[in-house]
Amino acid sequence: MNKPLLVIVGAGPGVSAGVARKFGSNGFKIILLARKRESLDLQISELQKKSIEAYGIVSDALAPDSLRAAFNQIKTEHGVPDALVYNAGTNTICNLSSLSEKDLLNDFGVNVVGALVSSQQVVPEMMERKKGTIIFTGGMLALKPVASRASASMCKAGLRNLAFTLADELAPYGIAVSTVTIGGVVNSGTFFDPDLIAEYYWELHTRRNNVEVLYKQF
Numbered sequence: 001m002n003k004p005l006l007v008i009v010g011a012g013p014g015v016s017a018g019v020a021r022k023f024g025s026n027g028f029k030i031i032l033l034a035r036k037r038e039s040l041d042l043q044i045s046e047l048q049k050k051s052i053e054a055y056g057i058v059s060d061a062l063a064p065d066s067l068r069a070a071f072n073q074i075k076t077e078h079g080v081p082d083a084l085v086y087n088a089g090t091n092t093i094c095n096l097s098s099l100s101e102k103d104l105l106n107d108f109g110v111n112v113v114g115a116l117v118s119s120q121q122v123v124p125e126m127m128e129r130k131k132g133t134i135i136f137t138g139g140m141l142a143l144k145p146v147a148s149r150a151s152a153s154m155c156k157a158g159l160r161n162l163a164f165t166l167a168d169e170l171a172p173y174g175i176a177v178s179t180v181t182i183g184g185v186v187n188s189g190t191f192f193d194p195d196l197i198a199e200y201y202w203e204l205h206t207r208r209n210n211v212e213v214l215y216k217q218f
Contacts, residue, residue: 010088
């Protein structure tokens with residue numbers, strides 16, 4: 001029996017690593033996409049030590065053609081993804097008055113356009129199957145913008161709206177689309193431990209009853 005397939009775009013040692021461990025320990029094959037081969041190899045090695053089947057593909061979330069090529073490779077070598085987690089993000093730190101259009105476009109390209117393009121690579125097959133899961137990693141800046149994080153504030157708001165509108169479009173097809181809006185700095189051993197956050201990704205996948213999880217301390 002073939003394992004279900006999870007693709008994580010924007011793989012790193014934080015949230016995506018926790019999600020990979022959680023889904024992998026529940027029988028998923030994991031495909032990681034990131035810009036640097038060295039980082040991918042390290043993460044794959046850590047997953048394989050836990051007897052999780054994992055593979056990596058070098059891809060740039062800022063380059064739509066790179067994403068399309070990566071997903072075509074995935075479908076050829078591993079099959080159609082059952083779940084997608086979009087975790088890529090970038091953040092230019094400066095006030096809006098000094099933010100350049102180049103930096104804003106770059107940040108928007110990674111945070112929002114990359115999320116859109118990645119989703120479009122899995123949606124047709126999910127619609128045909130009438131099932132699937134798409135989860136976006138968001139941030140509290142979408143709800144509480146900060147002057148020095150003006151670019152990320154706008155981008156995370158765009159990503160959040162992408163999640164909600166895509167969820168509305170795809171709900172009739174049985175596809176669960178959601179976002180985890182994280183309200184803090186991800187750090188092991190704290191409330192924002194990647195493995196704790198990953199539990200909510202798994203819950204969104206299995207229960208399929210919520211578009212957004214606000215992960216924050218009260």
